[in-house]
Amino acid sequence: MDANAAYGNGAITSLYQRIQHLYSFLPYYLSPTGASLPTWHYYFEVTRRCNLRCKMCQYITWLKTTPAKTQSEGELSTEEWLDVIDQTNRFSLITFTGGEVFVRKDFMTLLERACSKRRVHFISNATMLNEDRARQCVELAPKRFGGRGFNFLGTSIDGTREVHDVIRAQKGAFDKSIRGVSMLAKFRQESGKKAPLIHVNTVIQDENLDCLSQMPAIVAEAGGDVLNLLTEMRSFDDLTVGHVDPGKFSKEDIAQKRIDRRRLHAALNDTFAEAKRHGIEVRMPRMPYEEVLNHYDQGYDLRKFQCRSIWFTLYVGSKGGVYPCFIRKVGNVREKRLKEIWNGPELREFRKRRRQGGFALCRGCCELEYDAKAARRLDAAPAPSKPEDLASAARSKTEVSRPMDAG
Ligand SMILES: C[S@@+](CC[C@H](N)C(=O)[O-])C[C@H]1O[C@@H](n2cnc3c(N)ncnc32)[C@H](O)[C@@H]1O
Ligand code: SF4
Numbered sequence: 001m002d003a004n005a006a007y008g009n010g011a012i013t014s015l016y017q018r019i020q021h022l023y024s025f026l027p028y029y030l031s032p033t034g035a036s037l038p039t040w041h042y043y044f045e046v047t048r049r050c051n052l053r054c055k056m057c058q059y060i061t062w063l064k065t066t067p068a069k070t071q072s073e074g075e076l077s078t079e080e081w082l083d084v085i086d087q088t089n090r091f092s093l094i095t096f097t098g099g100e101v102f103v104r105k106d107f108m109t110l111l112e113r114a115c116s117k118r119r120v121h122f123i124s125n126a127t128m129l130n131e132d133r134a135r136q137c138v139e140l141a142p143k144r145f146g147g148r149g150f151n152f153l154g155t156s157i158d159g160t161r162e163v164h165d166v167i168r169a170q171k172g173a174f175d176k177s178i179r180g181v182s183m184l185a186k187f188r189q190e191s192g193k194k195a196p197l198i199h200v201n202t203v204i205q206d207e208n209l210d211c212l213s214q215m216p217a218i219v220a221e222a223g224g225d226v227l228n229l230l231t232e233m234r235s236f237d238d239l240t241v242g243h244v245d246p247g248k249f250s251k252e253d254i255a256q257k258r259i260d261r262r263r264l265h266a267a268l269n270d271t272f273a274e275a276k277r278h279g280i281e282v283r284m285p286r287m288p289y290e291e292v293l294n295h296y297d298q299g300y301d302l303r304k305f306q307c308r309s310i311w312f313t314l315y316v317g318s319k320g321g322v323y324p325c326f327i328r329k330v331g332n333v334r335e336k337r338l339k340e341i342w343n344g345p346e347l348r349e350f351r352k353r354r355r356q357g358g359f360a361l362c363r364g365c366c367e368l369e370y371d372a373k374a375a376r377r378l379d380a381a382p383a384p385s386k387p388e389d390l391a392s393a394a395r396s397k398t399e400v401s402r403p404m405d406a407g
């Protein structure tokens, strides 16, 4: 099977990506001040605590080195999160993520409030998605897909039972997650609703390459709709990320994982073929197939990518920190309203700076978007005219690295 031919997102994924692309088009190209249209997508990391310790987790260093007491200290209360939810714009989409959202006992209260106002998505390892919660989730789904309520579930399965349990560092994790997802799929079917759409996230890694092609069957069996293959990001291994200038990091500071190109190609090829056989949509990063192989090989050229996300997305961390993305903190909800921060000086400056080129920390980020025109220009003039990322251009090693808390 030709991997390039098989490569392409399904209708709903494409529609959302097109909306985001159009929404950010004018400000991205025409805003000299870095100001943008109102926030369209919010990510709320309601806690960074988690019941698992997955080997590849982007937060594994934080989870393993931060004492339990410090992990929860200063987290926004239920009332504070409800207020944050109430601050969101009318036509926006809210994604809840973590850590693990169900570690918070009040998560269903937050979900309920968000669903009464906006379109909602949450990402969970689903090990704590019990029958009551699964039922409630389907009740919170809109009658018509795309309406107010719970529209998307993102859940994570990283391989077959044995492989998943090793990666997720917990025996029985696979069975728990599959049970939660299957229950939700069953209740959805009984309700006659199309939502929530179930996306199964799988991080491509050396450990699951040999069983990657079995993922479409696993997704189909659990009643899922989309297999979302993610490239591995290692930028958050350094706990100062988000709290110091992102330009200070270079490619060498990030321990990006390598995978043999031919092995990866073969595994992806087989996965696409199996997905077709099982009628499962495979969602891939927004870049040509070759660049996915490059990511795990010598790395891609960041000048060939844009980041539109920071022009329509806002993140709020577990302790109220506000970020265009987690590599740069620009405020705290305990000090300012979201609307004030959105087009405030720090965020506008960050957008303008990011528009000029990527940071080394952007490697593996699922928000990267391939810029075919920029790529053609670069390929026509192969001699490097400037450093590949902003870190190499203006590297400051003067700041002292120190452990940071999740903001
Ligand atoms: C940080 S987790 C939070 C939600 C939940 N705990 C879970 O595992 O689904 C969000 C998503 O990021 C993925 N992820 C974890 N580590 C990653 C990494 N190093 N690179 C890319 N994605 C990663 C997870 O598999 C999951 O699908
Ligand atoms: S379940 Fe999610 S947040 Fe928790 S350790 Fe695994 S990937 Fe990280």
Ligand code: SF4
Binding pocket: 306, 307, 308, 309, 310, 324, 325, 326, 327, 354, 359, 361, 362, 365, 366, 367, 368
């Ligand atoms: S591409 Fe870079 S700037 Fe954009 S969201 Fe990802 S890490 Fe942040």
